[in-house]
Amino acid sequence: DSGVTQTPKHLITATGQRVTLRCSPRSGDLSVYWYQQSLDQGLQFLIQYYNGEERAKGNILERFSAQQFPDLHSELNLSSLELGDSALYFCASSVGSGNTDTQYFGPGTRLTVL
Amino acid sequence: GQNIDQPTEMTATEGAIVQINCTYQTSGFNGLFWYQQHAGEAPTFLSYNVLDGLEEKGRFSSFLSRSKGYSYLLLKELQMKDSASYLCAPLGVGGYNKLIFGAGTRLAVHP
Numbered sequence: 001d002s003g004v005t006q007t008p009k010h011l012i013t014a015t016g017q018r019v020t021l022r023c024s025p026r027s028g029d030l031s032v033y034w035y036q037q038s039l040d041q042g043l044q045f046l047i048q049y050y051n052g053e054e055r056a057k058g059n060i061l062e063r064f065s066a067q068q069f070p071d072l073h074s075e076l077n078l079s080s081l082e083l084g085d086s087a088l089y090f091c092a093s094s095v096g097s098g099n100t101d102t103q104y105f106g107p108g109t110r111l112t113v114l
Numbered sequence: 115g116q117n118i119d120q121p122t123e124m125t126a127t128e129g130a131i132v133q134i135n136c137t138y139q140t141s142g143f144n145g146l147f148w149y150q151q152h153a154g155e156a157p158t159f160l161s162y163n164v165l166d167g168l169e170e171k172g173r174f175s176s177f178l179s180r181s182k183g184y185s186y187l188l189l190k191e192l193q194m195k196d197s198a199s200y201l202c203a204p205l206g207v208g209g210y211n212k213l214i215f216g217a218g219t220r221l222a223v224h225p
């Protein structure tokens with residue numbers, strides 16, 4: 001158990017809908033990262049927040065957005081969902097903002113878009 | 115990531131030793147991570163190398179050569195539970211603060 005929690009574990013929804021994925025980092029960690037992993041694909045970095053502010057951005061679609069709240073939990077919002085958005089979404093956290101910090105991953109949310 | 119190369123699949127026998135290679139190209143370099151990921155589960159941290167050489171941690175060791183853009187993960191005394199994907203993630207490939215993962219090497223351990 002990494003100490004990172006994610007909810008929900010599974011999510012099934014329809015095309016065009018909007019969903020929110022939630023992540024709570026390990027106690028003491030200030031950075032939260034979001035990744036997408038499609039079937040047979042590698043982990044794709046989406047976005048990083050550090051202490052409430054956006055720190056780095058990957059190939060995140062405009063339909064996707066994220067934020068980190070004062071209590072450091074983070075939410076990833078996915079809108080106008082398409083079939084291709086079906087994937088495992090992982091959240092990770094680290095102590096600081098630097099990329100040399102070890103990232104600890106949550107169990108993931110499996111999103112299925114029908 | 116297109117600048118990270120790992121073999122797609124490997125097979126090995128229980129009790130044996132296997133070496134998983136990773137080559138990368140990066141502008142700037144701050145070290146390299148190895149993660150293990152069982153199917154459908156979260157990646158778990160294995161090692162971090164920032165200096166050249168071999169770092170040993172139990173049955174797992176990781177080697178880095180910065181000048182060659184090369185790393186390997188060595189797994190000894192293989193167990194069935196080592197069947198998983200192994201992800202190489204050099205820092206610097208995607209720029210500051212972006213940990214870019216290779217596609218991973220799927221290792222199957224057979225009895």
